[in-house]
Amino acid sequence: MNSKRLLDKSPAGIRVSTASVKAGNNNHPAGNSKSIGTVDCGVILACKNDPSTGSILYTLMLDDGTLKDYPSEDIVQNGIALKTSGKEKHLDQKKTGCDSSVEDTGPSGSVQKRGSPTYRLIVNGRNLDDQTHTEGRGLERCVGESKREALSLGPDISLQERYLHTSSHIPVPRNRKPSGHADKEVMAATVLTSLSTSPLVLNPASGAPAAVPEPTSRGWKESLSASYSSSTSGNWSWDASDQSVPSTPSPPLSNDVNKSFLLSSQGDDNIEESETTHFLFEDPIPRKRKNSMKVMFKCLWKNCDKVLSTSSGIQRHVRTVHLGRNSDSDYSDGEEDFYYSEIEVNMDTLSQGLSSLAPTSPTSAAPPPVFPTPDLPHSEPAHITLRGAPCHTPLSQSAPSTLCHIRTDHAYQATAPVSIPVSSKFIQSESGISMSWQSPPVIFKGSLGPVSQIRTVGVGEKRQPAQNATVTKIHTSAAPAPKPSTGARKPRGEAKKCRKVYGMEKKDMWCTACRWKKACQRFTD
């Protein structure tokens, strides 16, 4: 990386301090470096080659608004000379508070600077004066969210703090060297980070105290320790003990910036906030990444297997495609909630992903994964095509429920008996909330909601022609108890029994148990 690249990648906006004393002599024995007296503090606006000396000059805008050129050697950012060996490659270490802290702070709490001797620690201008500590704000924003972790680091941190308090000279191994290409990339990334977290950018007016309630020293400590922890917590790819910088900086960057904003407004609840943010941004991945599970939203509408990754998306889908609402308006009466469900998709076995169908609107208790899977594939395809649409008054939940029985029993009877036990179990496990003893499908409503209803409707319809009498009969019988709202009958079987399903006329269709007035075997509870 040369100065050109440095320019491109921009030191601009990086807040630094300028030092009156060069710190960058590689031959400086540890502990022998001169104290750096910060004279100015400002933001790098540009850097350029000095034709006369061949060195790099940084144009800084100082806090007082004036512009000034400094040789890179004289520039210190976060306590580390911007340039120490004639090469700007070290810039990457100091571009941002985050990075420099991570990079430079070892587990032992010492501040290290690769390829350079001992440095006067003026990280964030901490040991300087108020004029410079604003540098640290970016850093604190960057890593402050890791505060808790940092604070839990115990010994390491305290050691760090001790260093910080006593301040100053910190022996640094000088054999830390850039790891090459990755290093450069990180540098670029860190530059960007710096830009985005620069006080100038984020909050030009307010000083550090505003952003960080605590005393400056504390803020600094936290920022440093936090940055350290962040490296260990996985947010950053840099390992404090490993100077190689293998991974791409991008993710951490965006993430970091994101968090930084959060931090600035809410010191605590970072984790929660961060998750909330993910949620708000509709990026469920982070939460589930660990298990390679991804939350998806599946449209439950009959014959519609649409799966979207965002709730808003699925809502819109339902609203516009199925409910015929105006696609423009985002108005939602919440009805869409009934027609999609949140599912966790195992990215490894996507096809099996419908394991967790949870109605998004009601409580988010995760329903037993068992049921939906077998049921969906089984019944869905069958009905969909049969008959369709006329019935879908998705709006009315009671209507479908009546037909549901038909479908259900039909399924039990005509198709795989296997499904019987399955659904039965399900029903039980679902505790029959809002379920009606008379109709299994309704039961589904508790957890599956629309899905079963809709599907059922289709079946029922299909079946109707064949069993007109039955259907009508059912209708009438079901009418009295139109809604599951009546609550569940615990002691009694909650499922419809053959009698009710088929009616007296079709007694021959009853299961034998029902015929014998025994406990129904077909619609077991």
Next chain:
DNA sequence: TCTGCCGGGGG
């Protein structure tokens, strides 16, 4: 009153 089904009985 309807319904689910237990308990019992006849063949």
Next chain:
DNA sequence: CCCCCGGCAGA
């Protein structure tokens, strides 16, 4: 066993 029914209890 198969089949049927009296009768109870919950809704």
